Amino acid sequence: MKKYIVSTSIAAVLLLFNSCATNPVTGKRDIVLMSEEQEIALGAQSDPAVLAQFGLYEDKALQQFIQQKGQAMAAVSHRPELKYDFKVVDSPVINAFALPGGYVYFTRGIMAHFNNEAQFAGVLGHEIGHITARHSVQQQSKATLAQVGLIGAMVISPEIAQLGDVASQGLGLLFLKFGRDDERESDELGVEYSTKIGYDADEMADFFLTLQRQQAGSGQAIPDFLSTHPNPGDRYTKVHELAAAWKKKENLTNAKVARNDYLKRIDGLVYGEDPRQGFVENSVFYHPELKFRFPVPSGWGYQNTPQVFQMAPKDGSAMMNLMLVPGETLEAAAQALMQGFNLQPVESKSTTVNGLPALAIVADQQPQQQAQQQQQQQVIRTLTYLIRYGNNNYSLMGITTADNFDNYFQTFSSTMQSFAELKEADKLNRKPERIRIVTVPQTATLSQILQNNNIKQDRLEEFAILNGMELTDRVEKGTMVKVVSH
Incomplete structure (x- = not known):
């Protein structure tokens, strides 16, 4: 045993020495x-x-x-x-x-x-x-x-x-x-x-x-x-x-x-959230380019990326995500999704969501054997609505533990069943704000210049920071400053 410890220590020292670099x-x-x-x-x-x-x-x-x-x-x-x-x-x-x-x-x-x-x-x-x-x-x-x-x-x-x-x-x-x-x-x-x-x-x-x-x-x-x-x-x-x-x-x-x-x-640079990639307003997620909408549960946070829209309550005990799933049919998409996330279906049914064909699937993910040996981990249970809209398969997946599933089932299902075509013109035509560079026509305070360029009172400090100035700074005639427009 002592010989083994000495050998192991020497190996560790050699590994450490070989891991050094200039x-x-x-x-x-x-x-x-x-x-x-x-x-x-x-x-x-x-x-x-x-x-x-x-x-x-x-x-x-x-x-x-x-x-x-x-x-x-x-x-x-x-x-x-x-x-x-x-x-x-x-x-x-x-x-x-x-x-x-x-x-x-x-x-x-x-x-x-x-x-x-x-x-x-x-x-x-x-x-x-x-x-x-x-x-x-x-x-x-x-x-x-x-x-x-x-x-x-x-x-x-x-x-x-x-x-x-x-x-x-x-x-x-x-x-x-x-x-x-x-x-x-x-x-x-x-x-x-x-x-x-x-x-x-x-x-x-x-x-x-x-x-x-x-x-x-x-x-x-x-x-x-x-x-x-x-x-x-x-x-x-x-x-x-x-x-x-x-x-x-x-x-x-x-x-x-x-x-x-x-x-x-940077004149013309998109500023802030780009609504073309989806935006949340009054607890509803809108996607003008893909023309759909669905609600965000009250009190839940969210994150929007090009690949996935994710939502979760503050305690992190559950989450939902929306993503596209490839497949010529809903059945093919469901098979790819189950395999991709190593999910085992418990039950499924064909249904419709606001007139759109859909599959509703309850599925579990068992802990891996290695994880089970290291510590006791709970079974993860999911509710997924796969919805066919246009030429895309939309997956809305709710995720929590099996013990919590009944507590979140109604939130999951009501959100997913509210997925619908986006028809409101003001949402479909929403454009991003873009930075516009303007040249100051006459010397004035930054506050005056911003207000003259239609920056609202509640955003004046935001744009002072954007310009690296104070609102009370006097800005000389001919100076360039940042404002925004659609």
Whole structure:
């Protein structure tokens, strides 16, 4: 027994030694449990899941812009040999994130809130910094990744989440919480990289203030690169100090800000939720392009992505989702759905939902044998209505434990039986808000300018934050500002 313990200890030490790698940024040895080849492969495998979850924003000029600036910055980074890929994804949430191996994503929401190229470049450098310093790899080596959460901050049991999240593979990487040291290091790298391609890194610190104001005003979640730092004031000061030092080091006397160039670039950008992809109003989900509607249960939260619409009560004890299922017939779609989620039908019947042919199926998912051995897990029971509408099969699936099923059956079934064709003209013709860049005709306060451009009183602070200004700021004639129109 003692000999076995000694042998095992030696093997563990050898494994630890072999798992060390030189950090490209610090030059020090890090403990990482994957090679660079594995890191690159992980990013490449996860990229399709990211695009499935968020969708690619359809603006060729904006995609070319982020690629061009990203590649220029990658070339001066500590890992220029990686094959980087930069994308703007179609999400209103204000965020930017990176996957191992060179994949960087900015939401259209964060693109809307930058007010010049230098702010954009600072955050771009920050995200590249997470990749060059291998922060994601280090974090994954410290702990097993959890699957992506379903409904924001809601807590949903892993068994239920397994059925609800159809694009989870690799997306846990997006939710890694980097430590303060990692964020501080990425701030430093963001300053370094953006300065090296000629931008004024002071602007990155100013953008942190925009994010703080936005979060305080709306209560929405903020990106990890802001939220993980305990003292934003210290961080703001530190970035300014770093920017001054790097300007001196690079002898950069005419650092670029490029405010007007950037604002022109985002003129027409979709702002906020895009109703064409579906929207919730007065507890009803409407989808103008696919022309259907159904209610959201009272008090339930929801999340809409290109792939799935999900709803759940706040306690996370159940959930419902809507998705498309391939199949020439409802029966073929039902078979694919049952197999895909490893469900065993308990009962099923043919029916109609507001004149549309449908199948109603109760089915169970038994815990896997391995899970049963590790801990006692409950049987998951589902109610699914498969509805044929147009040329599509719509699956509305309610998911909870077998013990809770009777409590949720009425909520599930009444929601599903309310699925119907969307006919209201005002919903079918709903258009998204888009950012419009206007030039101030005469000097005035920002508040006056916004009101003159039909921004309502209750949204003035929102647009002050969007412009990185205060409502009382005097804006000079000829200055460009952001407003919105349909």
